[in-house]
Amino acid sequence: MLHLTILQALNQARQDIEDTDARMLLQSVLNVSHAYLIAHSEHQLTPEQAQSFRLLTIRRVRGEPIAYLIGHREFYGLDFKITPAVLIPRPETELLVDLALEQIPPGHPCRILDLGTGSGAIALTLARHRPLADIVAVDCSADAAAVARINAGRLNVNNVHIIEADWFEGLLGERFDIIVSNPPYVARGDPHLAQGDLRFEPRMALTEGAGSDGLDCIRLIIAAAPCYLIAGGTLLFEHGYDQVEACRDLLGKAGFRKVISRCDLAGIPRVSGGRFGSFPRETARM
Numbered sequence: 220m221l222h223l224t225i226l227q228a229l230n231q232a233r234q235d236i237e238d239t240d241a242r243m244l245l246q247s248v249l250n251v252s253h254a255y256l257i258a259h260s261e262h263q264l265t266p267e268q269a270q271s272f273r274l275l276t277i278r279r280v281r282g283e284p285i286a287y288l289i290g291h292r293e294f295y296g297l298d299f300k301i302t303p304a305v306l307i308p309r310p311e312t313e314l315l316v317d318l319a320l321e322q323i324p325p326g327h328p329c330r331i332l333d334l335g336t337g338s339g340a341i342a343l344t345l346a347r348h349r350p351l352a353d354i355v356a357v358d359c360s361a362d363a364a365a366v367a368r369i370n371a372g373r374l375n376v377n378n379v380h381i382i383e384a385d386w387f388e389g390l391l392g393e394r395f396d397i398i399v400s401n402p403p404y405v406a407r408g409d410p411h412l413a414q415g416d417l418r419f420e421p422r423m424a425l426t427e428g429a430g431s432d433g434l435d436c437i438r439l440i441i442a443a444a445p446c447y448l449i450a451g452g453t454l455l456f457e458h459g460y461d462q463v464e465a466c467r468d469l470l471g472k473a474g475f476r477k478v479i480s481r482c483d484l485a486g487i488p489r490v491s492g493g494r495f496g497s498f499p500r501e502t503a504r505m
């Protein structure tokens with residue numbers, strides 16, 4: 220146990236956890252790349268490294284998400300610091316980023332609002348891809364906002380203003396070209412909350428304010444967004460796998476036009492949105 224090689228430590232852990240998880244945990248303990256593990260499989264771990272790896276393996280066996288154990292996660296090709304104060308960014312949320320980027324031609328200044336920014340995954344990715352955008356990122360959790368600020372520093376982003384607020388609080392009179400959001404949309408008591416990573420993620424990110432059908436935050440955002448959008452501005456948001464019809468209905472009833480919904484890679488409708496008011500700008504397309 221005290222003088223394990225990299226290969227022996229990995230083989231031992233693989234008896235309890237997935238191969239990829241074992242590799243990522245050991246990379247994190249040793250602060251090395253995957254290639255290093257392969258090239259130095261006979262390298263001996265110190266007793267402290269072996270002990271840290273064993274403890275992380277045990278926590279993984281208990282179900283703790285890899286991103287919380289190693290403290291980071293890739294999103295849209297960027298590396299984000301992740302703590303248990305924030306939702307772990309999901310691949311399906313990259314679809315929301317894709318759609319937002321389609322609305323903003325490169326080299327075009329615009330204002331974007333990201334509601335419920337968490338780690339800053341959406342706002343900071345948009346900022347990296349559209350450096351001329353002026354972005355406001357809001358979260359009601361001080362701990363989440365702190366993580367987003369650290370990520371802004373890590374990613375060298377200086378066009379995102381991260382504020383701690385309750386949705387549109389403090390933004391009266393401000394107008395945005397695009398509002399994006401991945402709000403809490405899991406219904407209280409949803410059985411998925413007792414499964415997988417969701418067991419460890421903040422309730423504030425999953426269910427807070429989402430109500431009994433999971434749609435209350437989305438209702439609030441759709442109802443308020445027109446007051447904060449320029450004429451012809453766009454609202455885009457992520458929703459649950461079974462919420463697309465309800466979301467489209469809410470958008471239509473609130474006066475949004477050109478309502479769209481897009482599916483994730485699994486073919487599940489995940490993002491919906493629309494434009495509000497007249498459409499004076501040639502550049503904003505939907």
Ligand SMILES: C[S@@+](CC[C@H](N)C(=O)[O-])C[C@H]1O[C@@H](n2cnc3c(N)ncnc32)[C@H](O)[C@@H]1O
Binds near residue numbers: 386
């Ligand atoms: C589903 S997470 C999304 C995090 C991040 N945008 C992402 O996609 O990975 C929802 C976020 O909304 C925040 N939130 C919940 N209620 C809020 C409120 N009333 N005002 C602002 N943010 C809120 C949570 O703290 C959480 O960070």
